[in-house]
Amino acid sequence: MDAAAPAPRAPARRRRRAARFARLAAAAACVPLALAGLAVAAVEIASRLVELPPDLDRPAGSLRLLDRKGRLLREVRSGRETRARPVPLDALSPHVVPAILAAEDRRFREHGGVDVLAVGRAVVQNALSGEVVSGASTITMQLARLLRGGDRTLANKFLEAALARKLERTFDKRRILEEYLNRAPYGNQIEGIEAAAWGYFRKSARDLSLGEAAALAALPRSPELYDPYRRRENLLARRDRILDRMLRFGWIDEAGRRRAQAERLRIHPPLRRFEAPHFVEAILAGHRDLAGDVRTTLDLDLQRRVETIVERVVASLRDRGGRDAAVVVLDNATGDVLAYVGSADFFDPDAGQVDGARALRQPGSALKPLTYALAFESGFTPASVLPDVPSSFLTAAGDRYEPRNYDGRFHGPVRAREALANSFNVPAIWLAERLTPQRVLETYRAFGLTMLDRPADHYGVAITLGDGEVTLLALTNAYAALARGGVLFPVRMLAGDPPPPGDPPRVVRPATAWLVTDVLADRRARLAAFGEGNVLELPFRAAAKTGTSKSYRDNWTVGYTREVTVGVWVGNFSGEPMGNVSGITGAGPLFREVLLAAMEGRKAEPWPRPAGLVEVRVCPLSGLPAGPDCPHAVAEWLPEAAARAPAETCTWHRRLPIDRRNGRLAGLDCPEEWVERPLFEVFPPEFAAWAADAGRAAPPTGDSPLCPLRPDDGEAEGDGVPGAARPVTLAWPEDGSRFSLDPDVPPEFQTIAITARVRDATPVTRATFLVDGRPIGESAAPFRATWRLEPGRHELAVRLPGGATDRVTVEVR
Structure with missing residues (x-):
């Protein structure tokens, strides 16, 4: 019995151990509550100190550039490198909010931003492990994390909770939920419920089904784990769990759950659309603050057709060394860009991303219409005769420049209509010299070619042949100003851009723009250079001009x-020359196809003729009103003032008395039976050499010894010896010319060159130029003087030492 005595103490010891364990367990149970209480108190204090993020007022949405009909061109990511489309809570499907609450925070409407019990649990688990292994994030805390950024650390978790409390005190639940849904990550660089709905299902979040809403609600927790493209099974499993939770919470019924779980999700491939790449890049370069859906002026249907045309035409030019092209199409009524192709292939690794529409290139003869516009403003008309003869001009560098035409020939006297329509070089240079390079340059800049920013003496007279660099976009817009009657609009790429304040600038008078247009649209006038059936002949009336820079570049x-x-521009971005490809053979076919595409569905209306223009019958050789001896006449449009100014009829076609016995000029005393009066072309002296080289028959210069001329026979013929020219003629400006002062151009630059022709001039012959009787200069050949324009009517004169004089009257306004 004594050996068994200690046995009754065992139950007591066990009870004591059990009591100690119970006390330890109770103490341990208090730890989470104490830690949670401390955490909540610290969070509450910190929430009074944190500040709301500045970008909370406006979620950063991605930019979606649309064409003029609302079709997507390109979606540009937001500042967080995601595609985002903020949407109000009222614009969501009724299934979206229940699904996201079931997935992330079913007590969202009950807590104050921080779930205290969940925080306590997370604090204990994370403290024991030394890292974040358990979360207690509410939707408000997740919003705080999205606003703050940063890693998943205990410190950041604490600050997120503090910001969540701040958010709850500042905003109501609807605002917090809306902010979260617009910022939540949905994978594949998609941010927000609306962008996710469009990205994955090609529909608005307003139209999401229950199954689709639950599937999207699965993504924010781990977009990579539930990626619709790479983890589809994971996504479907989580979707079904969310639907189960919605049923358990009473937010859907059993039938709804079964239908949603049986729904087949149609996940669309990622959006990779990048239409009109150079056009989009041009907009982004000029507008840094765009966001949301922005409608542009582009016509996507036309754009795609133009891209196809460019690709095909450039492929046909590759064997001749042409690899690149650019095209711009503008709406004349608005200045809207309808199509914009910067290169033949944007993704070409060599130069595809060079924007040929904005690149600086030499335009060749494509600038000539603007030179002629200035000439028509300055008193010239389409009937004015210009010299296309071997000529020498002084360059800006002081060298002599002898221009040639594309066909290598000189065409003698040509009317301005023919000279422009056929793109003859010598007449254009001659005009630039008389108008002065400064005025030509100012006109180009007024048409919007402000990239010509060097002084006029840098370009010289060759500026009219494109000896400067412009962009295709600016040059196309300059032509559009001619199309709308001389008014320059700004190029518009965004449909919402308002027009600039005030009236758009008028560059030239309506009559001037109409005359240039009439010449450029004159099929017959350009036949000499382009022939029948050329690519500029279209089924409707169109004005067009080609240009080719040096060495076919x-x-x-x-x-x-x-x-x-x-x-249209065609060439190589590298500057490498093409093989004998001109504007009519290279860019011309591309222009034709694009214009036909742009006019499809449109009716080509005629240009209304402005008041103040009249039709006159003129001699095609001299440009003067046709006389009785002219073999034929052509119709020409002239300003009313020029048409009504007193002017002699054509003197270039004349029937001269010839003694048939010897073929010499017959005097008045010659018997009539020996006199015949054949028709001769009597050219002014500056065309004499050309006429001889061209084999044109010249009238005889000597009189018949059988019946010689008397001293007064010349008076009978009207201008001296028959067939001879006046001793001196004021060649330009013409009588009745009108000039307009430009208030935007300094007075010292508003000048004209007065030129004269002198018969039988020698190297020592000098001519004096006068304005209103006041000498302004003296000159040897080539006889010219510069005069600064002054308002009013003026008499311009040229006088030789012997007294021979010629005069004209001009008006300056």
């Missing part, structure tokens, strides 16, 4: 109808 064709203007 650049081809241009720019033209317009009343409705649209098309500009």
Whole structure:
């Protein structure tokens, strides 16, 4: 019995151990509560100190550039490198909010931003492990994390909780939920419920089904784990668990759950659309603050057609060394860009991303219409005769420049209509010299070619042949100004851009723009250079001009109808020359196809003729009103003032008395039976050498010894000895010319060159130029003087030492 005595103490010891364990367990149970209480208190204090993030007022949405009909061109990511489309809570499907609450925070409407019990649990688990292994994030805390950023550390968790409390005190639950849904990550660089709905299902979040809403609600917790493209099974499993929770919470019924879980999700491939790449890049370069859906002026249907045309035409030019091209199409009524192709292939690794529409290139003869516009503003008309003869001009560097035409020939006296339509170089240079390079340059800049920013003496007279660099976009817009009657609009790429304040600038008078347009659209006038059936002949009336830079490096064709203007450039971005490819053979075919595409569905309306223009019958050789001896006449449009100004009829076609016995000029005393009066072309002296080289029959210069001329026979013929020219003639400006002062140009630059022709001039012959009787200069050959324009009517005169004089009257306004 004594050996068994200690046995009754065992139950007591066990009870004591059990009591100690119970006390330890109770103490341990208090630890989470104490830690949670401390955490909540610390969070509450910190929430009074944190500040709301500045970008909370406006979620950063991605930019979606649309065409003029609302079709997507390109989606540009937000500042967080995601595609985002903020949407109000009221614009969501009724299934979205229940699904996201079931997935992330079913007590969202009950807590104050921090779930205390969950925080306590997380604190204990994370403290024991030394890292974050358990979360207690509410939707408000997740929003705080999205706003703050940062890693998943205990410190950041604490600050997120503090910011969550701040958010709850500042905003109501609807605002917090809306902010979260617009910022939550949905994978594949998609941010927000609306962008996710469009990205994965190609529909608005307003139209999501229950199954789709539950599937999207699965993504924010771990977009990579539930990726719709790479983890589809994981996504479907989590979707079904969310639907089960919604049923358990009473937010859907059993039938709804079964239908949603049986729903087949149609996940669309990622959006990779990048339409009109150079056009989009041009917008982004000029507008840094765009966001949301932005409608542009582009016509996507036309854009795609133009891209196809460019690709095909460039492929046909590769064997001749042409690899690149650019096209711009403008709406003349608004200045809207309808199509914009910067290169033949944007993704070409060599130069595809060079934007040919904005690159500086030499335009060749494509600038000539603007030179002729200035000439028509300055008193010239389409009937004015210009010299296309071997000529020498002084360059800006002081060298002599002898221009040649594309066909290598000189065409003698040509009317301005023919000279422009056939793109003859010598007449254009002659005009630039008389108008002065400074005025030509100012005109180009007034048409929007402000990239010509060097002084006029840098370019010299060759500026009219494109001896400067412009962009295709700016040159196309300059032509559009002609198409709309001389008014320059800004190029518009965004449909919402308002027009600039005030009236758009008028560059030239409506009559001037109409005359240039009439010449550029004159099929017959350009036959000499381009022949029948050329690519500029279209089934509707269109004005067009080609251009080719030195060594065939650049081809241009720019033209317009009343409705649209098309500009085309063809060449190599590297500057490498092409093989004998001109504007008519390179850019011309591309221009034709693009203009036909742009005019499809449109009616080509005629340009309304402005008041103040009258039709006159003129001699095609002299440009003067046709006389009785002219073999034929052509119709020409002239300003009313020029048409009504007193002008002699054509003196270039004359029937001269010839003694048939010897073929010499017959005097008045010659018996009539020995006199015949054949028709001769009597050219002014500056065309005499050309006429001889061209084999044109010249009238005899000597009189018949059988019946010689008397001293007064010349008076009977009207201008001296028959067939001879006046001793001196004021060649330009013409009588009755009108000039307009430009208030934006300094007075010292508003000058004209007065030129004269002198018969039988020698190297020592000098002519004196006078304005209103006041000498302004003296000159040897080539006889010219510069005069600064002054308002009013003026008499311009040229006088030789012997007294021979010629005069004209001009008006400056």
